[in-house]
Amino acid sequence: MSTIEFCHISKEYGPRRVLQDLDVSLDTGECTVILGKSGCGKTTFLRLLAGLEEPSSGTLKRPAGLKLGMMFQEARLFPWLTCRQNIALGLPRRADPGEVDHWLQLVQLTDAADQYPHQLSGGMQQRASLARTLAMHSQLILMDEPFAALDYFTRAQLQQELRTMQQQLKRGIVLVTHNVDEALALGDRLLILRQGRFAREMHLPPGTRDLLSPELIKAKRSLLAALA
Numbered sequence: 348m349s350t351i352e353f354c355h356i357s358k359e360y361g362p363r364r365v366l367q368d369l370d371v372s373l374d375t376g377e378c379t380v381i382l383g384k385s386g387c388g389k390t391t392f393l394r395l396l397a398g399l400e401e402p403s404s405g406t407l408k409r410p411a412g413l414k415l416g417m418m419f420q421e422a423r424l425f426p427w428l429t430c431r432q433n434i435a436l437g438l439p440r441r442a443d444p445g446e447v448d449h450w451l452q453l454v455q456l457t458d459a460a461d462q463y464p465h466q467l468s469g470g471m472q473q474r475a476s477l478a479r480t481l482a483m484h485s486q487l488i489l490m491d492e493p494f495a496a497l498d499y500f501t502r503a504q505l506q507q508e509l510r511t512m513q514q515q516l517k518r519g520i521v522l523v524t525h526n527v528d529e530a531l532a533l534g535d536r537l538l539i540l541r542q543g544r545f546a547r548e549m550h551l552p553p554g555t556r557d558l559l560s561p562e563l564i565k566a567k568r569s570l571l572a573a574l575a
């Protein structure tokens with residue numbers, strides 16, 4: 348098992364301290380969800396993890412050669428490429444180009460394969476972006492509010508697919524969200540980010556999740572109280 352270590356990491360933007368002395372170790376084989384309100388520093392945390400940003404102080408240790416894939420808060424598709432071509436860009440060089448069909452099907456975009464991003468709805472663009480990220484075969488996928496633009500049912504379905512896939516392929520995920528249900532549906536480990544620190548931690552059992560089960564309703568109450 349490999350880990351990513353945040354050792355006393357702080358991040359400031361001018362006088363504003365966004366993350367304060369974070370000391371946490373993330374297991375790259377599980378799904379870690381960082382849960383927090385808007386503006387609490389979730390995207391900043393992911394950007395530090397991805398190496399897109401440097402901490403103001405502290406050190407971050409990543410396993411050598413760890414292959415990271417990142418799905419941003421916005422879809423970031425190339426407007427001059429079709430849906431299929433955008434997803435194909437994610438494939439590693441040696442992968443079978445036919446794999447694109449599998450990813451298109453998984454995110455239910457087979458019928459939209461030859462359309463350009465401007466012809467897709469916001470949710471469809473986000474699904475294409477998800478497929479492109481999954482196609483990368485990365486060991487660890489970083490996801491920033493990946494399902495924010497989706498309707499309830501599509502979101503629930505993709506969360507289920509992602510969870511099954513993560514457990515089967517043993518890929519790690521670090522996902523940030525402000526959505527408590529999403530955290531409960533996907534996370535093996537939940538960390539609540541509040542006022543720059545991890546205020547609370549929760550571990551959830553493996554397997555699929557029934558958000559309406561008494562255990563998860565209880566967990567949701569407790570998370571909402573910790574966030575408030």
Ligand SMILES: Nc1ncnc2c1ncn2[C@@H]1O[C@H](COP(=O)(O)OP(=O)(O)OP(=O)(O)O)[C@@H](O)[C@H]1O
Pocket residue numbers: 360365383384385386387388389390391392420525
């Ligand atoms: N490049 C930057 N320069 C200055 N301030 C920044 C920068 N990036 C983020 N911030 C500030 O850091 C704080 C945390 O921002 P961040 O984007 O990490 O929040 P978030 O938790 O992802 O929010 P949301 O849920 O709305 O996406 C905000 O107050 C934001 O204004």
Ligand SMILES: [Mg+2]
Pocket residue numbers: 389390391420491
């Ligand atoms: Mg954000």
